[in-house]
Amino acid sequence: MSSSPQPWNNPKLRAFAIQLAVLFVVGSFVWIVVDNTITNLQRQNIASGFGFLENPAGFGIALTLVEYTEQSSYGRALLIGFLNTLLVAVIGIFIATILGFTLGIARLSSNWLVAKIATVYIEVVRNVPLLLQLFFWYFAVLRALPLPRESLSLLEVAFLNNRGIYVPALLLEGNGLVLGLAAIVGAISAWLITRNAKRKRLETGEIVKGAAFAPLLVFVLPVLAFLIFGMGLKAEVPSLKGFGFKGGWSLIPEFVSLLLALSFYTAAFIAENVRSGILAVSKGQTEAARALGLKPTSVLRLVIIPQALRVIIPPLTSQYLNLTKNSSLAVAIAYPDLVSVFSGTVLNQTGQAVEVIAITMTIYLSLSLFTSLIMNWYNRHMALVER
Amino acid sequence: MNNRLLPAVLALVVGLVAGFLLYPMFAGSGDEPAPVVAASDGVDTPAEPAPLPVVESRSTLDLVRERGYVRCGVSQGLPGFSNPNDSGDWSGIDVDVCQAVAAAVFGDADKSRYTPLSAKERFTALQSGEIDVLTRNTTWSLTRDTALGLDFVGVNYYDGQGFMVRRELGVKSVMELDGAVVCTNTGTTTELNVADFFRSNGLAYSIVAFEKSDEVVAAYDAGRCDAFTTDASGLYSERLKLADFNDHVVLPEIISKEPLGPAVRQGDDQWADIVRWSLFAMVEAEELGVTSKNAGDMRTTQNPAIRRLLGVEGAFGQNLGIPNDWAYKIITQVGNYGESFERGVGENTPLGIPRGLNALWKDGGLQYSPPVR
Numbered sequence: 115m116s117s118s119p120q121p122w123n124n125p126k127l128r129a130f131a132i133q134l135a136v137l138f139v140v141g142s143f144v145w146i147v148v149d150n151t152i153t154n155l156q157r158q159n160i161a162s163g164f165g166f167l168e169n170p171a172g173f174g175i176a177l178t179l180v181e182y183t184e185q186s187s188y189g190r191a192l193l194i195g196f197l198n199t200l201l202v203a204v205i206g207i208f209i210a211t212i213l214g215f216t217l218g219i220a221r222l223s224s225n226w227l228v229a230k231i232a233t234v235y236i237e238v239v240r241n242v243p244l245l246l247q248l249f250f251w252y253f254a255v256l257r258a259l260p261l262p263r264e265s266l267s268l269l270e271v272a273f274l275n276n277r278g279i280y281v282p283a284l285l286l287e288g289n290g291l292v293l294g295l296a297a298i299v300g301a302i303s304a305w306l307i308t309r310n311a312k313r314k315r316l317e318t319g320e321i322v323k324g325a326a327f328a329p330l331l332v333f334v335l336p337v338l339a340f341l342i343f344g345m346g347l348k349a350e351v352p353s354l355k356g357f358g359f360k361g362g363w364s365l366i367p368e369f370v371s372l373l374l375a376l377s378f379y380t381a382a383f384i385a386e387n388v389r390s391g392i393l394a395v396s397k398g399q400t401e402a403a404r405a406l407g408l409k410p411t412s413v414l415r416l417v418i419i420p421q422a423l424r425v426i427i428p429p430l431t432s433q434y435l436n437l438t439k440n441s442s443l444a445v446a447i448a449y450p451d452l453v454s455v456f457s458g459t460v461l462n463q464t465g466q467a468v469e470v471i472a473i474t475m476t477i478y479l480s481l482s483l484f485t486s487l488i489m490n491w492y493n494r495h496m497a498l499v500e501r
Numbered sequence: 502m503n504n505r506l507l508p509a510v511l512a513l514v515v516g517l518v519a520g521f522l523l524y525p526m527f528a529g530s531g532d533e534p535a536p537v538v539a540a541s542d543g544v545d546t547p548a549e550p551a552p553l554p555v556v557e558s559r560s561t562l563d564l565v566r567e568r569g570y571v572r573c574g575v576s577q578g579l580p581g582f583s584n585p586n587d588s589g590d591w592s593g594i595d596v597d598v599c600q601a602v603a604a605a606v607f608g609d610a611d612k613s614r615y616t617p618l619s620a621k622e623r624f625t626a627l628q629s630g631e632i633d634v635l636t637r638n639t640t641w642s643l644t645r646d647t648a649l650g651l652d653f654v655g656v657n658y659y660d661g662q663g664f665m666v667r668r669e670l671g672v673k674s675v676m677e678l679d680g681a682v683v684c685t686n687t688g689t690t691t692e693l694n695v696a697d698f699f700r701s702n703g704l705a706y707s708i709v710a711f712e713k714s715d716e717v718v719a720a721y722d723a724g725r726c727d728a729f730t731t732d733a734s735g736l737y738s739e740r741l742k743l744a745d746f747n748d749h750v751v752l753p754e755i756i757s758k759e760p761l762g763p764a765v766r767q768g769d770d771q772w773a774d775i776v777r778w779s780l781f782a783m784v785e786a787e788e789l790g791v792t793s794k795n796a797g798d799m800r801t802t803q804n805p806a807i808r809r810l811l812g813v814e815g816a817f818g819q820n821l822g823i824p825n826d827w828a829y830k831i832i833t834q835v836g837n838y839g840e841s842f843e844r845g846v847g848e849n850t851p852l853g854i855p856r857g858l859n860a861l862w863k864d865g866g867l868q869y870s871p872p873v874r
Binding site for chain 1: 644645647679681688689692695697709711723724766768
């Protein structure tokens with residue numbers, strides 16, 4: 115009697131054969147689609163290939179984080195759009211997380227008014243479509259703001275009108291690199307001090323005086339460098355010239371309304387994730403912590419949240435990805451993000467729909483995978499270490 | 502073989518057979534050589550095995566005849582060019598071109614359907630076959646004529662780009678717009694022309710570009726931008742949507758050439774000829790003095806040019822593949838070019854656009870039809 119089964123009875127071999135067949139079918143399907151597309155494009159004399167990325171763009175963009183002129187290439191316009199998407203996504207995630215956590219905890223508050231306000235906010239914001247909220251922030255708020263000639267001003271140095279928010283620009287007279295280095299040195303030393311103080315406290319129970327203030331080094335060292343090297347600060351106040359304000363720093367209303375709409379919308383969803391995470395921690399933990407004499411805020415900060423994070427982080431990743439992809443609604447309010455600039459303007463000018471959409475999808479896919487990667491790493495970091 | 506083995510073998514066999522069967526059938530008819538292709542990295546057409554019978558591409562005329570109506574791409578609502586009324590009926594000079602094609606092919610202008618398209622989707626809709634002809638106030642340009650695989654078959658409106666500003670700004674000319682914020686549609690020649698104009702005149706500007714015209718108008722009305730720019734005809738048209746159109750003034754300068762006309766797919770010359778000559782029939786009718794009202798009587802005239810146009814003499818329709826009275830049907834059901842113009846954008850409409858460049862060549866304009874003979 116043989117010890118290994120016949121080939122067709124061997125489950126591993128069968129599984130391998132079936133998977134190979136499925137892979138072959140899927141592979142041929144993909145190849146057929148690609149070949150069909152390319153053949154049809156050629157037959158209809160539609161230009162194809164990625165050479166168009168080198169052609170001059172010829173159009174202007176409202177918000178550019180790096181250098182861009184009308185003679186820059188389409189590839190450059192792609193970069194601008196990508197950076198604009200990244201800008202609104204990163205800041206949006208930051209604001210949405212803070213707001214979401216606050217609302218989630220607020221909804222569980224024992225203060226009736228606070229809890230009810232949070233509930234109403236979450237229920238309303240979750241149920242209105244994001245596009246409508248975006249239009250609300252852009253058109254409803256925009257119409258309420260005054261024209262540049264009648265701007266609302268703060269002490270005549272900062273201005274608010276329907277062209278944007280204008281604040282004085284602080285220009286550094288000196289080497290910014292030195293300040294940056296000082297900040298990095300401050301951050302590293304703060305981290306080292308905090309880590310050593312914590313280890314000492316855990317081992318010996320001794321509290322190192324002043325270690326709690328170590329994080330301030332991140333600000334203190336650059337200020338010291340600023341004073342030592344005798345650098346100066348110049349303020350450039352925005353002034354009304356001709357049609358609008360010149361000088362100073364400004365934020366276009368498209369950016370602000372997209373950011374607010376995305377943040378407030380996603381915060382409502384994050385709030386519910388946070389609430390479910392907190393409720394998932396067994397009540398015994400809260401009772402035990404209170405029995406030890408901890409204040410309610412300490413209970414939350416030291417006992418509940420660290421355990422709740424295990425439940426919160428996976429859905430939080432989804433919300434971050436949602437926010438990043440929802441930023442493509444920018445096309446509805448003229449914010450020059452990736453979809454608006456590349457899949458909108460560039461697609462229309464070159465007519466190469468297949469390549470443009472493929473590039474856009476690849477970029478969003480990469481962004482999403484990267485975000486998931488980071489969040490999964492953080493999730494593993496937070497996981498309970500089982501004995 | 503036992504029961505556990507049979508599904509596995511079946512799956513393997515089905516997979517292999519499906520792969521080999523599907524592959525040649527869907528590999529496209531790669532027999533004709535590709536003419537001009539703008540790709541810079543060579544796209545290889547893989548060597549085809551002996552092809553199985555492939556589906557022949559049908560001519561657009563056959564497809565349209567089979568379907569029973571002409572599908573036209575129009576705008577999402579531009580008064581005077583293509584705009585639906587409360588009951589959903591479309592009207593405008595672009596719609597008239599579409600109806601002319603339907604009247605030429607079927608003898609009935611109502612056999613036409615309209616697909617509203619944004620500036621972003623209009624070319625893809627035509628390329629993919631979703632529509633048969635694009636009558637959407639689209640500018641004829643080199644890139645669109647070549648790299649997009651389309652052919653423009655005529656100009657039904659000679660236009661140019663202009664600017665509109667608030668009257669209270671006191672701006673009298675576009676040269677005073679240094680530092681202005683400009684609202685426009687994204688992905689159009691308008692955006693490119695603005696960049697060119699401001700750059701060549703050394704003026705600074707910032708642009709706010711929306712996808713839909715309604716959004717552009719709303720933002721301009723709210724004061725988000727100082728100037729609104731699009732084709733001059735579009736300016737007159739969109740001005741009707743503003744809160745108080747007397748508050749706004751159209752600046753006198755025209756900064757570009759925008760010949761607007763219908764477009765069809767490349768590779769189907771017969772269909773291109775039909776659309777081209779449908780438009781020419783309308784222009785020729787106006788030149789010869791044939792209107793929708795007198796076309797019936799004109800059939801008995803002795804004027805040979807009119808007799809040829811209306812199909813009383815000659816077999817010109819046959820050469821196009823459509824009935825010989827194609828022009829007669831167009832003129833009686835849609836009208837000649839002048840009637841269409843007056844009805845859509847003329848001086849008695851809210852737009853009030855004068856004929857200008859769109860007058861007949863005999864009257865100092867650019868509308869000129871080759872003879873029907």
